[in-house]
Amino acid sequence: MKNFKICLLIILLINMSSCQAQTNSTKTIQEVKENNYRKLTDEEARVIIHKGTEYPFTGEYNTFKDQGVFHCKQCNTPLFSSKDKFNSGSGWPSFDDIIGNNVSEIPDSDGSRTEIVCATCGGHLGHVFRGEGFTDKNTRHCVNSISLQFESSDQSPRxxxxxxxxxxxxxxxxxxxxxxxxxxxxxxxxxxxxxxxxxxxxxxxxxxxxxxxxxxxxxxxxxxxxxxxxxxxxxxxxxxxxxxxxxxxxxxxxxxxxxxxxxxxxxxxxxxxxxxxxxxxxxxxxxxxxxxxxxxxxxxxxxxxxxxxxxxxxxx
Missing domain, CATH: 3.30.1060.10 (Peptide methionine sulphoxide reductase MsrA)
Structure with a gap:
């Protein structure tokens, strides 16, 4: 009987956790609708809202070299500048700095990494890593291309x-x-x-x-x-x-x-x-x-x- 009660308690906790996750997800989608953010495709929503990850070396901005600003795909908040972008070889766009306070850091659900999200809409961007020595700032914001929208500031000839x-x-x-x-x-x-x-x-x-x-x-x-x-x-x-x-x-x-x-x-x-x-x-x-x-x-x-x-x- 004691073991049965323990199993029942575990099942109850799992169900509560699942319901909470669904509530959070629904709440996020509801907030998107209420704030009139950009409507996302299914693949964009998989990454930006549901915190998925695009495959390495497949993103549009991985080796992108144009000059300008990378905005949040969902709410258009400016997040990263091209001057802070570098090639880390990871397969995802990498930046060693952010624009203002427009990117927030939160503990990742995996318990070890630090997630980065848009400070305006909470859209998932990727993760931040420090101490790798890629640049003098010693910081790598590893970002999904699909979470970004680029606006060029480069007026130079081509x-x-x-x-x-x-x-x-x-x-x-x-x-x-x-x-x-x-x-x-x-x-x-x-x-x-x-x-x-x-x-x-x-x-x-x-x-x-x-x-x-x-x-x-x-x-x-x-x-x-x-x-x-x-x-x-x-x-x-x-x-x-x-x-x-x-x-x-x-x-x-x-x-x-x-x-x-x-x-x-x-x-x-x-x-x-x-x-x-x-x-x-x-x-x-x-x-x-x-x-x-x-x-x-x-x-x-x-x-x-x-x-x-x-x-x-x-x-x-």
Whole structure:
């Protein structure tokens, strides 16, 4: 009888806890409605209201480099500045500071971590960690991209370049590290099939090249500087291959968007030829660029590996 009473008490406590959790969740949703906050999608609500977590390396802002302010997705309160953002390699956006007192810290339900929420609406953001030594402030606010909404303050000019030099993982690895490069996207260009898949391109029947689209600030880094690094991080003498990767999709090719880019690329090729290189790199006017599948984006950042067929060789 004594054991029965203990079991009954435990069941009662669990039910009370469950009801309380449901009440809190309902209350949060009710508060959202009463305060006329932004209506969330099911996935946004899973993270922001129900304290879920998006998968690492999948968030929109993980490697995002634009200048501006990150606001709460639910209530639009400014939370983080791009100047405080850094790459921790964790797979989630990281910030070492907050804006004002707009982010609150509360003990996490797991009993060990510290949760961070929007101080205005209570929306779940992620967690804060200290003592890791990533920055001088020694603080990492690890945030779900889906909890944020970005507003740009960057009025600087932008330009676009597209380069193909074998496997786009290695091409992106080197070009995205240049200061002044805002964004890089591996993808497919130069073929006749609309929005091809990786498998289609690998068949060699679509005519596409694996390439990387680079968005950059020309006031910080010039097209010529990017093109030089491009030539110095692959073998431009190889035809329809790069290292162990063989096929027309692995060709060396520059897709220019204007006459200036074409002239700069052509002048660099002439300089290399003057040094005795038989350059196979083609120059082609840019056509539609199809962004590759998510698992190809920032591949070496995600995996922590190094390029297997792209290495730096001083040529200029």
């Amino acid at each position: 330009d676009t370049a597209v380069f193909a030099s074998g496997c786009f993982w290695g091409t992106e690895y080197h070009l995205q590290r240049l200061e002044g490069v805002i964004d890089t996207k591996p993808g497919y260009i130069g073929g006749h099939v609309k929005n091809p898949s990786y498998q289609q391109v690998c068949s060699g029947n679509t005519g596409h090249a694996e390439a990387v689209r680079v968005i950059f600030n020309p006031n910080i880094v010039t097209y010529e500087e990017i093109a030089k690094l491009y030539f110095e991080t692959h073998d431009p003498t190889q035809i329809d291959r790069q290292g162990p990767d063989i096929g027309t999709q692995y060709r060396s090719e520059i897709f220019y968007s204007n006459d200036m880019q074409k002239k700069i690329a052509n002048d660099l090729i002439k300089k290399l030829e003057a040094k005795g290189l038989k350059v196979a790199t083609k120059l082609t006017v840019a056509s539609t660029f199809w962004v590759a599948e998510d698992y190809h984006q920032d591949y070496y950042i995600k995996t922590g590996k190094q390029p297997y067929c792209h290495k730096y060789t001083k040529r200029f």
